[in-house]
Structures are given as C-alpha cells and as structure tokens.
Amino acid sequence: MLRVVRLVLAVAITAAAALGVIRLTTPADGGIPRQLAFLRAELESGAAEDAQELFPEGYFFLHALYGLTAVDMGDLSSARWALSHLESDTARAPFAGEMQLQYGVFYRGWVNWLRGGIAALSRDPADLRALEEESAAIAAAFDASPTPYLASYPGQAWPVDSTVAIASLRLHDKLLTPAYDVTVIRWLANVEARLDPATQLIPHTVDPDTGEPTSGAQGTSQSLINRFLPEIDAELAQAQYTRFRTWFLAAPLGLGPTVREYPVGFDGPANVDSGPLVLGTSLSATVVTIGAARLNGDRSLATALSQFGEVAGLPFSTPWTKRYALGAAPIGDAFLAWSKSARPWVAAASSPEAEPPSRFISHWWRLPLLMLFLAIGLTPWLTRAALRRRKVADSAAA
Template sequence: MGRFHRGGRWALRAVGIVVTLACVLAAAGFLWPQPGIDSQPGATERQLAFVRGALDDGADTTAQSQFPEGHLFLNALYGIAWVQAAHIDPQLRDEALRESRWALDRMESEEGRAVFSAELQPAYGVFWAGWTNWLRGAILSLDATDSAGVQRFSDRSAEIAQAFATAESPFLQAYPGQAWPVDSTVAIASLRLHDHLFDDRFTQVIDSWVVQVKERLDPATGLIPHQVSPLDGSPHTGARATSQTMIHRFLPEIDPSFAAAQYARFRELFIAHPGGFGPAVREYPHGVDGRGDVDSGPLVAGISLSATVVGLGAARVNGDAALATAIGAEGELLGLPINLPGSKRYAFGALPIGDAFVVWSSTAHLLTGTPAAIEPDLRWWWRLPWLVCLGLLAVAPWTPPLIALIRRRRP
C-alpha cells in the first residue's frame, strides 16, 4: 500500500509540474511583444505553410460544408495574406505571387463558383466578384507586368462598376434576393485599388457609393448595417460585429475620412471587457443581446471570437496599435497555438479556416495608403486579470500539499 501511495503522490506532483509549466509558458507567450501595425508576426510563413497543407488536403471543400462561403473564404484569405506579407517583407514577393495566383485560380474554378448565381450582376454576385477582384488587384500590386492580368482586372472592375452604377441600392446582391453591405464594401475597395494602381477610372462610382451608404446607415448605431433590403438598401438588420470588423478592414481603402468616423463609433459600441477580461469584440452593440449564428460562432458573454480575430486586422489598418496588440496577445494565450519547425496552427489545427482568418488579420496591410495612428485608450491594466488567472492556475496543484504541510507542522 505504501508503494502505491507514494506512486500516487509522484503522479500528482508530475501533473502539478505540467500544469505550472504550461501556465508559465502561456504567460510568456502572452507577454511576448506583439508586432507593430507596420510589421507582422515572425511565424507568418509557418502559419501560411499550415494553411497551404490543409488546402492540399481539401480543407476548402470541407469548409464549404461548414460555412456558406467556406471554399472561397479559405482560398481568398490564404492568397491575400501572402500578398500582404510580401508588402511588409519584399523578400517573400516571388513565393507570394505563386501562391496567391494559385489561390485565385481555385476561387475562379467551377467548384469556387458553384454556390453562386451566374445570373446576378455582377456575374456570380457581389460577394464572389468582390473578393476575386480584390485578390486579382492585390496580386497586381506586387507585379503589374502581367498584361493579361491587368486587362482582366480592368474588365472585371468595369463590370462591377456598371452593376453599382445601374442599381437602385449601393448594396448589391450576393445571392438572389439577399444583400449584405460588407460584400459591396469589398467590391468597391477593389475599384479603389484599380484606380490606385492604374488610371483614375471609377472615382465617380466610388464617391456616389459613399454618399448613398451614408444615407442608409443603421439608425440605432450610425454604422453600416449588417443586412439590407436587396431592392433599395434599407436596413433589415442593425450593425453586427461579424460584418463590422470586415467592413473596417476595407473601408479605409475606400474613404479614409469616412472610415475613421465609422471606426471610432464601432470601437465605442463593440469593444468590451466582460468580467474585467478583454479587450474583445461583442457581436451586438452594448445594450443589445442576441444569439450567435454560423458567421459569429457561439457567443461567450456576448463576445464573438471570430469577430475578435477579424478585429485584429481592422485595428491594424485603422492605426489602432493598442487594440491590435491586445487582441494579438490574447490570441497567443487563448488560441492554443502549436509551434512546430515547419508550421504554426491554432486550436490544434482543427479548423483551418480559423487559421486562415488569423494569418490574414495578423498581416493586414493597406494597399491604397497608410493608416493614421489612433491614440491608445485601452485600460492600462488590461493584462492583469489574465495574469492573475494564470498565477492562480499555476499554484493550484500545490495548494493542497502546502496546506497539509502547514497543518502537520502546527504544535
């Protein structure tokens, strides 16, 4: 019996050592300096290597069965992340061109277009048209010597511009009878990118779009709404973080002044510190409660984890270094990162589309200008609750034996 008792004690001590060591490593990752908004994580190439491996194994097909646009999103985010990374580190240019072109081919394949309607204007709807056009323009921002690619970008941009110019609403349909403003924001950003790279051709369409959007803001928040009437663009669903964070990634590419005002309002209504922890992004504005869905994922104390990840990219392109740093640090703490010599993945690599969103957000970089810096206004002690929890977890395995030792030593 004594041998078994001693063996049990050593097993508990081993578990305690593992728990304490895990907490120390987690704290180290949490406190490790995050990259500035004009740089990117050192693990970017390893993150992209994991996503590429997942794509080779059919992760985009799997994602399509889990999310409405999983196939297109996974390829788009992978390709765009490569371009963004190459803008920050020009040594990655050749690999970025090869990989982003490969991703674009997959987006434009029969499988990539399968869930979209060719009858819409622009063809296959504004979601498919906007993301493919943005990636094509992003590729040309690295290499504009491909004359066929330049012509295709010009033609597709003209098709998108024509659809906006003739529509009654600034928010075009992504699917028959359904319109989300975020999709049109991406498409308009691709037109601005065209004018930034080449001739100033679509300014009138872009400026008219901004005017019409300002006329159709969510009356409750003053922000661009989540879902609208496909007929006239009137709001159906108020602002939600799932689309807001994506909108704020692209709006600075279109109109920096409008974007700055919208981002300030978003920050006021959606950034939260539930229970003292955070910062994180609520799915619904303060004072409004709602359910999660396939876009937001399950909500924890009203927080959308997916919107918080995308919020990292929005913070970077809006010059919000404080929020970008905080979200990045929390991701290293809560995202269960696994670092290997050739790859890095989060949540044990169980959801590659999540890794694609992380690397896209952590490399977010304006292609049409430079962000204006925002004065930090986060709580200076935002790290403290996380560190206290880690400290309590680290000492928890040693508390019972310490109490027993104190009791034995009493007279």
Template structure:
C-alpha cells in the first residue's frame, strides 16, 4: 500500500510538472503575483530587501509599479493599475527610497535613481495625463538630458565614482518615452548617447560592458548577464535596429542549455567564468537565475517568442510556484524581489517602439523532451516496486 501511495504521488507530481512545461505561462498569474507582492510590501518586504542589496527597497517598489503599468496598458479599466503604480512611485520619493543614493551627483541622486523613477513616471503618464506629474516628468527629463549633454561619457554615475551602462540605458529610454508623449526635445541627446555607446562597447563581446570608468566611459569589465538582460529590455525603445543587433549577440553568447536542459542565461559569456555577486546570485554551471528570469522580458520585447515562452515554462518548473485563487508566489515567497522581477518580465512589451518583427527561433521545439523523459522515467521507476510486489503475490 505504501508503495502504491508513493507511486501515485510521484505520478501526480510528474503530471503537474509536465503541465507546467507545456502550458503557455508568459502572462497568466501576474495579477496574483502582484497581490502577493503588495501584501509583502505592506508587511515590510522592501525594508528587508534593502538589507540584502543596496537598491532593494527601491527596486521592489519600482518593479511592482512598472508591472502594473504594463498590465494597465491593456486593461479594460486601467484605474486600479494606475493607482498601484502611483503608490509605488510615491514610495520612491521618500527618504527610504532615496537613502542609498548621493544627492550631490548629476543628476541628483544619480542616474540609477533618476532613470528608473523617470521611466515609471512616464509609464504612469502614458496611462493617464496628470498636469502635476507631467511637470515632474519634464523637469526630471531635462535634468537627465543636461547631465548627459555635459558629461564626457555616455555612462553617468549611479554612485560616486561608479558607473554601470545599464543604468544610463534606462535613463535614456525615459528620454525617448518623453519625446513620444511629446513635445519631442531630446533626439540630439539620444543620438549623441548612441554614438558614444558604439565607441565604448566591450571588445570581447561587442555588447555594452557591465562596468565602465566613470570619467572616460571605457569598459572596465566584460558584458554580464545580469546587466545585459535589463539593457536588452530597454534598448529596443531607444534604437530598435541597434537593439536587434545587440540582442542577437547577447542571445548567441549568453543563452545556453546546461546539461542539454534549459534554456538558461549565463552570467558571463560562453567560454568565460567569474564570481557571482549579490545581483547574479550563485552561478551553478555558470547560470544566473536572476538573469534568466529577466531575459524572459528581453526576449518578449524583441519578438523572440519561443525563447520567452521557454523561459516562462522553465520558470514554472524550477520556481515551484504556489498558487491560491488570490495570490501566487515562487520559491515559497522567500525572496519577494525575485517575484517582482519575474512579474515585470512576464508583462514585457515595448513602450516607445513598435513591437519588432518576430525573430527566427533560437531555441529548438524539442527543448522540453529531456525534462519530459526524466519525468516519465521517474514515474516508471516509482511503479516498478509495485509491479514486482503484485507479481510476487501471484500463485506459481
């Protein structure tokens, strides 16, 4: 009897896992994730995230608000999403939201703080015009543009003496969003930025580097998956043609199938290894789980539907989501920032550019077969002792 019960449980688990692998998963469940995240935010999850990495409080609120903007853009009634996004934006402007950043930088509090805040601000305006918020958006955009125009490098500092190209990419995307919402003012700033970026690509990969010298903008490290996955999400709204070429380079050098499973995203390019950090997390077989989750959104905005779908299904399998009729969380909800990145990635769509033409698939249709074969083998092995027991009780 115990063997039968164990075999039935293994079979049920395998069926659930197989369903998660083959059922489209890109946007279902996002509202339930956001319900979970709001409850966690109200319970102090942002303050706890701040103890894990420097932008924890900021990122958890920002991603929550951005996911609501994405949902609101296609909702029949965007008012609830607009309300939640405004609430998140208000949290960014509090002392807790600004605490890690330096007010003396140009722009004030640094390009990370201003870029992400301005992107969320513009997203909210795209849902509903608001004169006061528009004034804030115009002022923040002007300050960002002035800082880029005055700098000798396209990559502004996020912290004193430290610059990451990904942060400037978000900020420049917010300027492009400003010009879409009108009146257009920053085409010259954006073109100069693109020209400067093309002169400072990582020579090893041809991609934007992970870190740069804050004075010259020269690369100081190779491109990495955690920053590339975000860069590819935003670059399409700045220059779709440049973004397509960058994304194809990224997909070739970072998207892999470790142990012939996957797909997954490496933290370092194929053929190179390095240490993990608080952003990448542990790197089993060189893979960053955070970069893998965020690449789902990058693939979606680039029209790489098969990779986006595969990453979503893969996440449903290894993320072990727990759902109720009202909420959904991954990995038992122990790391809400991970849920926030995944919710934001599942809602991805361009805000400025038109949806790019679909890409030729970079992932085989058969990628699920090894997983399904392993699940079938597990079921078979669980039933063998039962079969032997039944056979042994038959009269000879």
C-alpha cells in the first residue's frame, strides 16, 4: 500500500510539472467567455458587495471591468447590465462630496468610457445621446480647471482617473462629431509640464489645486495609464510606455517578467491597490500590464506576462467557467479578463511588424522555469531509483 501511495504521489507531481510546462509554452488568450461566466455568477452572488469591504472602489470596479470585457467580446447585453449597476445609488455612494465634477472624475470617467463602448457596439441613438451629454459635462470640467487632473474624491486627485476620462472624450470624437480636440491638446500639454521629475512619467498622485506631483510614478497607476494613453495620443503613449518598461519591468529571481510597484532603485510600502509586494512586484500591476502591452503593440511582453500568469495564477477550468486562484478574489479575475481581452477602441490596431525589436522579450525567459519544472517532475523518479539502488546494495551486502 505504501508503494502504491508513493507511486500515485510521484505521478501527480510529474503531471503537475508537465501541466506547468504546457501552460508556460502555449497561447494564454483563450477562456475569456468562461471567465465572464464565472464573474457573472459571482456578481449575482454578492461578490461586488464583498469587494467593497476590501477597498473603496470594489463594487464599482468589479462591475466596470465585467462590462468593459463584455464590450471587448461583443456582448452588448452583459455590458448594459454592468452599466445599469454602475448608474445606481450603490455604485455612486463612495463618491459623494463637493467636487468640480459631481461624483468625481474616477466615477464619471470610467462610466463614460463604458458608455462609449456600448454606444460603439449598439449605435443606438439613445446611447450616443447619453455619451454626447456626459462627454460635454466632463469636457467642461477640464476646460474650467487650472490643472489637468480633476479630483476623484474631495481634495484628492490621481492622474490615472483623468486619463480614463480624457480617453472617453477621444472615443466620443470617434463615434460622433469631433468636439474636444482642443480640450485634449491642452490636457496633453499640461500633463507633459507636470511629469514625475525622477522618471519623467505621469505621477501617481498630485496636488488637486495645482496638478503638481505629490508622489512619484507607481506601477498600479502606470499600468492603467499606459492602457489608455494609446487611445489619446500616440506620441505621448510611445514615450511614456518606453519609460514605463525601463523603470518598472523586472524578473525577480529570473523566473519570469513582472511589474514592480515602485521604479527600479526605489522601494516603498504595499497599499490596497498594489496588494502584497513580493520582491517589489505588484500582482495587480503585472496583470493590468498585459492589457497595456497589447494596446501599445508590445505582443512579446503581453504573451510572456499572460503565459507566466497561467502558471502563477493557478487557473481552474470547467466546461462552463474559468477562474484563477480557485476564485478566491473575483476582482483579480476581472482585471485579468479585461487585460487579456484588450483591444483599441479609438486608436488603430497595430500590426505585428510594427513592434520595435527593442521590445522583444527573449524566448529564453522561460528557461529557468522550464528547468525548475523538469527538476520537479524528475525528482520523484530519481528518488525512487536511488532508493531502489540502495535497497539492492543493502541486500548484496547482507
């Protein structure tokens, strides 16, 4: 019986190692409809309310990311369902307070971006009219502001939130009569005048009155900013993405590409957005960077991050659903689905030939992990063989 148990354990360990090799070397873009099915079931079971207890935008983000992924997949019904929840009192509740833009630019920007995606799919006059009205209100707030970064909460401003709102104006101008080119050009000039001095990247937080940086660039916001900048301005997007890659891309212990929360050479504490930091790496920033890489035409990095995620994320699939980390954190599944489905809504899709050679991730990045899986897979059998040889030697000596 003991020999049978050992044999079963050896087979299981080798099979797990073989599965790791398969996940590391095969395309990782599939399974998004099954991820959406899992997320819908979780949302209907109260996952958004549970996420709200963990961080201030939990309810909002879980519905928003579900809806945005649905747009990417062409699922208009699911996208409308998500928007209806975002336009509820429950979703708006965390964003109360006196601000130039009611409910703040975080709420208004993300909702308008989803609204624009729905309008792009439906071409329904009512959807287009809602996009036009909301875009006018957002643009008016930017035009009246002395800073390019509107408040997300009273007295608090994050540049990433304004970036999403500006992208929604670009989407408006693609779908309807262009109206906000001047607003966007002015915003771009003001952004470039207020970059983080250390990295020349868009900062993480700013003074809400002046727009001047109050903290340097961080991975969680940079990954989102670089997801949206290509929709706004190709030149700024290229410059910022190149710097982001230089300052934040890392491979701790040589085991795979990841994204740091703080720039190379800098360290800081974990926060509610970054999650726990492992050797300086932020899981959330790494996941969102899959989408940023796809939007910036960086296919080799997007592929590498996705394949590494299939190993580290411990996915579990059924014929109907797919979840990561056993579904313990649906907000993580939502970010991953949104990142893997990423496609441009405003900018032209880049061709494979357009990817600069300097961005290529070497295929050799997999080698340390492949060697690790090989060692894990062979260890039970080598151990069995060694024990057998010892037993034979002991028998001969006796």
